[in-house]
Amino acid sequence: MEFIKVTKDHAPYIALIELNRPKELNALNLQLMGELRDALKELDNDDNVRVIILTGNERAFAAGADIKQMAGKGTIDMWKVDQFSTWDQINKTRKPIIAAVSGFALGGGCELAMTCDMIVASETAQFGQPEIKIGVMPGAGGTQRLTKALGKAKAMELVLTGKFIDAEEALRYKLVNKIVPVELYLEEATKLASEIAAMSPIAVQMAKESVKRSFEVHLEEGLHFERKNFYMLFASEDQKEGMNAFVEKRKPDFKGR
Numbered sequence: 337m338e339f340i341k342v343t344k345d346h347a348p349y350i351a352l353i354e355l356n357r358p359k360e361l362n363a364l365n366l367q368l369m370g371e372l373r374d375a376l377k378e379l380d381n382d383d384n385v386r387v388i389i390l391t392g393n394e395r396a397f398a399a400g401a402d403i404k405q406m407a408g409k410g411t412i413d414m415w416k417v418d419q420f421s422t423w424d425q426i427n428k429t430r431k432p433i434i435a436a437v438s439g440f441a442l443g444g445g446c447e448l449a450m451t452c453d454m455i456v457a458s459e460t461a462q463f464g465q466p467e468i469k470i471g472v473m474p475g476a477g478g479t480q481r482l483t484k485a486l487g488k489a490k491a492m493e494l495v496l497t498g499k500f501i502d503a504e505e506a507l508r509y510k511l512v513n514k515i516v517p518v519e520l521y522l523e524e525a526t527k528l529a530s531e532i533a534a535m536s537p538i539a540v541q542m543a544k545e546s547v548k549r550s551f552e553v554h555l556e557e558g559l560h561f562e563r564k565n566f567y568m569l570f571a572s573e574d575q576k577e578g579m580n581a582f583v584e585k586r587k588p589d590f591k592g593r
């Protein structure tokens with residue numbers, strides 16, 4: 337891996353993926369995106385990993401797709417490149433992914449953070465979809481996810497002007513879970529990840545799947561999906577452990593079975 341760094345034992349059951357093209361503000365070139373896809377796939381299959389944190393560095397989470405790599409491309413070049421496999425992989429990763437964002441999260445970088453399940457932001461974080469300023473528009477979910485998070489008026493403003501919003505505004509619009517001082521953003525993301533990692537990983541993954549489903553289907557269908565997952569969890573040892581631990585007034589020890 338040249339452009340990302342993967343630490344599997346960042347904390348118990350928590351893997352850390354760091355985007356690592358600091359000079360280019362973590363601009364997402366094709367190699368980086370391929371590495372990210374492969375790492376997520378591997379971590380999703382690793383029983384010792386329950387939660388994944390995705391981060392950049394203090395200055396930039398990611399300043400978008402690599403404009404220098406895209407500049408000379410034509411439609412067919414863009415179409416031929418298998419870019420969607422990375423976004424598909426993020427979307428289908430069963431384990432929760434927390435984005436720990438500091439500095440710029442722009443264009444594909446903002447889309448990447450929004451595709452994660454939660455965002456812990458440093459007070460220096462800036463979010464935006466500035467593609468309009470370079471003659472294009474968001475292409476990896478920005479018009480959809482930003483609109484769902486911010487509502488039509490604000491999303492339209494950001495997408496059509498390329499303006500950024502700061503961490504405070506992102507929190508107000510419920511784009512991020514919390515804001516913390518810059519020196520604490522990774523620590524806070526790790527705390528949140530650890531809380532989740534202490535739960536049954538099967539229940540966590542089914543709950544994540546159910547919450548995500550609410551974005552895809554109408555209420556009746558979503559409730560039906562949720563109910564099936566709820567019943568399914570009674571086939572797990574973790575359900576017995578969790579409920580017995582409650583009755584016995586002790587801490588549960590979930591095994592992911």
Ligand code: DAK
Binds near residue numbers: 440474
């Ligand atoms: N691509 C390539 N290089 C970038 C970059 C980018 N997106 N962003 C920054 N850099 C490079 C700069 O060129 C500079 O490199 P050198 O000139 O030193 O070699 C270095 O990073 C530092 O940047 P600056 O000197 O510009 O730093 P400043 O602090 O002055 O400004 C900035 C920071 C973030 C405001 C500025 O760099 C900026 O505006 N960057 C571009 C932001 C942007 O427009 N992002 C959107 C890109 S388009 C899709 C998947 C993804 C996408 C679309 C489709 N499919 C799956 C279909 C995504 C598209 C995009 O994201």
